[in-house]
Amino acid sequence: MGKKTFVLYPSLGVGHLIPMVELAKNLLRHGLGVVIAVIDPPDTDAVTAAAVARLAAANPTITFRLLPAPASSDLDAHPVKRSLDTLRLANPALREYLRSLPAVDALLLDMFCVDALDVAAELGVPAYFFFASAASVLAVSLNLPHYYPTIPSFKDKGKALVHFPGMPAIRALDMPLMVQDKESDPTKVRLYQYKRIPEGRGVLVNSFDWLEHRALKALESGVCVPGRSTPRVYCIGPLVNDGKKGDNSDGERHECLAWLDAQPNRSVVFLCFGSMGAFSAAQLQEIARGLESSGHRFLWAVRSPPEEQREFPEPDLERLLPAGFLERTRDRGMVVKNWVPQAEVVQHEAVGAFVTHCGWNSTLEAIMSGLPMICWPLYAEQRLNKIFLVEEMKIAVTMEGYEEFVKAEEVDVKVRLVMETEEGKMLRERLAVAREKALEAIKEGGSSEVAIAEFIRSGEEGQL
Structure with missing residues (x-):
C-alpha cells in the first residue's frame, strides 16, 4: 500500500499558513505524504508567493502548491466578506488540483475555508478542519450561530456577561471585534463559517487535553452544537516553532x-x-x-x-x-x-x-x-x-x-x-x-500523539 496523501488548505494570509506548516511537519513525522495547497489571488501583492517560497526553502520535505484564483470583485465589501468570496471563488482551482492527484486520503481545511466542504463532498474526499486557536474558542465559536440570534449585539452589552454552554462567563466587550455587531457583514460571515464547521468529519485543535479539559468536556458532551452531532475533536498540540533554527534569512543569530x-x-x-x-x-x-x-x-x-x-x-x-x-x-x-x-x-x-x-x-x-x-x-x-x-x-x-x-x-x-x-x-x-x-502530551503514548494517530486512522478509513 502506498503512502497516504493529506492535502492541507490554509485560508488567506501568512498568519494562517504558518500553523499549517507546523501541522504538516507533524503529519510528515507520522509517515504521511503532505501537500499544502495555497490560494494565490492577484490582490495579495505577492506576499503569499514570497512567504510560500521562504517556507518551502525552509521545509524541503513539504510540497507546496500555489493555486491561482480570482479575487473578490466586490471592492467595497468588508475585508472579511471579500475573503469569504475569494475562498469560494477558489473552489474550481481546488477541485481541479485535487482531481489531478493520484489519490487524496483527506483534506484538512483552515477554519475559514468552509466552502471547500462542497468540493470535498463532490469528490468524496474526507474533510477535516484545523482550528489553530484554543479549544475554548472553538467551543464558543461553534455555539455562536445558535446563541447570538437570541440576544442583542455584543456592542450594546458592554461589560454585561454572556454565557456559553459549559464555558466561563465572558464580558460582551471581550468577544472578538468581528462579531460585535450582529447586523454587520463580518459577523454574518463568521456565523456562516462557524455554522458549517460541524459538517467536517472532525476538528484538529492546536492544544492538549490537560490544558483545556473544561472546553473539551463541553465539546464532547454536544452542548456547543444543539440539534446536531458535534464532530470529533482531536487535540494534537502544542504545535509550535521549536526555535532551534534562527528565523533570520542570513542564518545569523539575532x-x-x-x-x-x-x-x-x-x-x-x-x-x-x-x-x-x-x-x-x-x-x-x-x-x-x-x-x-x-x-x-x-x-x-x-x-x-x-x-x-x-x-x-x-x-x-x-x-x-x-x-x-x-x-x-x-x-x-x-x-x-x-x-x-x-x-x-x-x-x-x-x-x-x-x-x-x-x-x-x-x-x-x-x-x-x-x-x-x-x-x-x-x-x-x-x-x-x-x-x-x-x-x-x-x-x-x-x-x-x-x-x-x-x-x-x-x-x-x-x-x-x-x-x-x-x-x-x-x-x-x-x-x-x-x-x-x-x-x-506530545511524547509517544501522550494524549496528543494518541489523538493524531486516531485522526490518521479515521482519515485513512474514511470513517467518522
Whole structure:
C-alpha cells in the first residue's frame, strides 16, 4: 500500500499558513505524504508567493502548491466578506488540483475555508478542519450561530456577561471585534463559517487535553452544537516553532540573543505583541515609563504607531519614547525595532515574564517555555484567550486598561507582581506543571500523539 496523501488548505494570509506548516511537519513525522495547497489571488501583492517560497526553502520535505484564483470583485465589501468570496471563488482551482492527484486520503481545511466542504463532498474526499486557536474558542465559536440570534449585539452589552454552554462567563466587550455587531457583514460571515464547521468529519485543535479539559468536556458532551452531532475533536498540540533554527534569512543569530546571554536567569521581562501589534505614541510613552519605574530588565519589540507605519516602517525610538529613556535604561534594557526571533527568546533562560497580545501561537510558546504571561490582548480572539488563560488556566495575569489605555503605573505594578511577589512565584509553579503536561502530551503514548494517530486512522478509513 502506498503512502497516504493529506492535502492541507490554509485560508488567506501568512498568519494562517504558518500553523499549517507546523501541522504538516507533524503529519510528515507520522509517515504521511503532505501537500499544502495555497490560494494565490492577484490582490495579495505577492506576499503569499514570497512567504510560500521562504517556507518551502525552509521545509524541503513539504510540497507546496500555489493555486491561482480570482479575487473578490466586490471592492467595497468588508475585508472579511471579500475573503469569504475569494475562498469560494477558489473552489474550481481546488477541485481541479485535487482531481489531478493520484489519490487524496483527506483534506484538512483552515477554519475559514468552509466552502471547500462542497468540493470535498463532490469528490468524496474526507474533510477535516484545523482550528489553530484554543479549544475554548472553538467551543464558543461553534455555539455562536445558535446563541447570538437570541440576544442583542455584543456592542450594546458592554461589560454585561454572556454565557456559553459549559464555558466561563465572558464580558460582551471581550468577544472578538468581528462579531460585535450582529447586523454587520463580518459577523454574518463568521456565523456562516462557524455554522458549517460541524459538517467536517472532525476538528484538529492546536492544544492538549490537560490544558483545556473544561472546553473539551463541553465539546464532547454536544452542548456547543444543539440539534446536531458535534464532530470529533482531536487535540494534537502544542504545535509550535521549536526555535532551534534562527528565523533570520542570513542564518545569523539575532543581537538580542547575545544580549540575553549576558543577563541573569529569569531576570528579563519580554514585551512582544505579534506581527500586527502596534500602539499609539502616547501608549508607547506609558509603557516606557512603567518599565523604567519597575526597575526590572526588559527586552521590548517596538513598532511604529499604526498611523505612522506607511511613512516610518522603522520606528524612530528617540522621538517615540520619553526623552533620555534609552540612555537611562541602557544597562538593563534593550529595545528592538519591529521584529525579534520570538520562539528563541521565550525559550531563553534569562527571560522571566512575557507581556503578550495573547495570540494562540505565542501562548503555546510561553507554555512550552514555562513562562508567566501578562496579558494585553489587541485583536481577533485574543480577549477570549485572555479570559481562559487568567480565569480558567490561571497561568497569566491581566494588564488592566487594555480595552482603551494602559497607564505606566499598571505596567510597573504587573511587572513587579510577576517578577517579585508570591503570586508571581505561584504563576511560575503552575506554568512549570503546564510545561511538563505539554511535553507529556506530545511524547509517544501522550494524549496528543494518541489523538493524531486516531485522526490518521479515521482519515485513512474514511470513517467518522
